[in-house]
Amino acid sequence: PFYALLSSYQFQPTIWDFGRPLAQLLRTNFPLALCVDIAKTWTHNEAINEIENVVQAYSVHLATLRGEDSRSLKKVNDCRQTLSELNLGDALHDVQIVIAVAAPDLTTLKQRVNHIVDAMKPWFLLRAEIGEAQAQAARFFAAQPTSEIAVPHTTWPITSRELALLFAPLGYRKLSGLDGTLRGEAAGANYPVFHNSWRDRRATHEVWVGVSGYGKTFALNCLLLRQWAEENVPFTLLEPMGHGAHLAQALDIPWYVMSAQHTCLNPQDVMFPTLVEQKAHTIRLYETLLGRQLSGTQKANQERALLGEALELLYSGFDDWRTITPEIAPLTETVCDVLSGLGDKEHLQRIARDLADEIAGLCTGRGPWAAFVNGSTNMDLSARGKAQPQVFSFHEMEQDPVMLAIAYTQVLSAIRRDSLSDESPRIIAVDEVYRLMRHPSLLDFLIEAAKTFRTRRKKLIVVDQQMTVFL
Incomplete structure (x- = not known):
């Protein structure tokens, strides 16, 4: 493969946010490597003095002009905004961006380099390193101090909040005093939103x-x-x-x-703290399996009562039914066996047997839901x-x-x-x-x-x- 190395030499006064420009750069569909080199972090007093000297120099320049210099005015405004951010606790950093691009041939490499240069132009300008400078620029991607890399160090001063935007594609930083969990980005991707x-x-x-x-x-x-x-x-x-x-x-x-x-999910697993609630819950499951409600008519009410009696008999067979684990919970086939023997009158016995047969036909043996509900919960x-x-x-x-x-x-x-x-x-x-x-x-x-x-x-x-x- 062929490689090219690009170095930044001027940051443009364009608004950066968490989605631009580096997130766009890393979305490209060809191989590249990115280095954000922080060559120096100024002390607070040194940073203030440096920015104030720049403001003073531009002010003298503007005072001697007869016409209007909008670019210089923009520089002064940028410097004053930087001073404001420094006074709010930001630091000043000298930063340079180095990008390595790979391609299988020279034509493709040139196309990719042009694409990156054009795409990043609104935010920072890039130059292609040539000759020995290219070999030196590759050392930005190794464990080398910046001072030992022999390339023109065209760094640019930016504040901490702007520097954080450079690392946005790798994750959002949270201020130490900020409470909560990252929820996403604000409208326009201007800043991340944390909420507790x-x-x-x-x-x-x-x-x-x-x-x-x-x-x-x-x-x-x-x-x-x-x-x-x-x-x-x-x-x-x-x-x-x-x-x-x-x-x-x-x-x-x-x-x-x-x-x-x-x-396998056993309908008899204990899910509620009282026996009344537990029986109602299990009966509701059997209503779902039967496809009808066990209430509303005389026969349905009798079926509900008989099924509830069978469940109560099974649960009461344990010393403390609330401690029943899935391993020992009564099975659906056991419910059918107990249900089929209930009823103190002949017509109730017939209803109990019919209901037991209906449940058993659906939920035991070769019934359509036997494997799903007739067994211990797994x-x-x-x-x-x-x-x-x-x-x-x-x-x-x-x-x-x-x-x-x-x-x-x-x-x-x-x-x-x-x-x-x-x-x-x-x-x-x-x-x-x-x-x-x-x-x-x-x-x-x-x-x-x-x-x-x-x-x-x-x-x-x-x-x-x-x-x-x-x-």
Whole structure:
């Protein structure tokens, strides 16, 4: 390959921000290397004296002119702005930018050099080093002090806030006294925005809305990662597209993928603190599996009562039903066996047997949901006492709305149970909330949970494309 080295020799009085110019430079689709060389950092008094001398020299020059010199006036204004920034705590730095470009042939190299020179012209001017100067300029990319590099040092004085913009493509710096986590850029990319949502003892919920393809999921992943890395706040992410794999891989944590082929979720897992709530929760799951409500008619009410009795008999068989773990929770086939033997009257016995047969036909043996609900839960849904992030993905269950509803219900129930058990901070993030609207009970559950999470320092972030979903 062929190489060229370009050095800056004049910075232009154009407004720089976090997106320009270096972010644009690094987006080019050909190989280049960038060096930002800070040759000197002035002491405060030396910097003030140097800038004031420049102002005085230009003022004398302007006083002797008969016409108008707009360029000199601009220089004086720039110097006065620099003095203002120095008095606010900035330092003054002498900076030079060196760019190395590679290409397979000379023609391509020339095209790439011209492209960079033209693209950067509004912000700083570049010269191509030739001869021995090119070899010397390559030493900017090695462990060499600037004083030992024999090239013309055409540095330019800039303040600390401007220097920070040069490193923006590599990440945003945060002032030591600034509280919060990076959320993004202000309109126009003039500065980064930091926000601390944990200032109040109660968490603050957030609603994110944006059209498809504008970076909601990426921003959510970035925020969760920063909160965990910088603030030590764990999170639980529910997402339907499979993007959670990136977070799981970055943090080296388990990635829980809900799958009709490999996942088993036991409806009898304990999710609520009282037996009445637990029975109602489990019955709701069976209503979803049956595709009908066990209420509203005499027979449906009787079925509900009999199923509740079977569940109570099974739970009461333990010394303390609230300590039941997924490994020993009653299975669906056991519920059917107990249910089929209930009823103190003949017609109730018949109803109990029919309901047990209906549930067994769907959820045991070779039933369509047997592998999914007839067995011990094989996925760790609990976050209680664990300062560890969790990622749940539902992209492999989109084809079966019944199993998707069961999966969402069990995961949300486990989140609610563990969130109310302590006051350690945690973020619960739900991406693409509209998918929950297919099951109104899930949306109701999420709304109810939002009211109780805040009191236990649990932050809820919900993300969707349409504001109408939340209204």
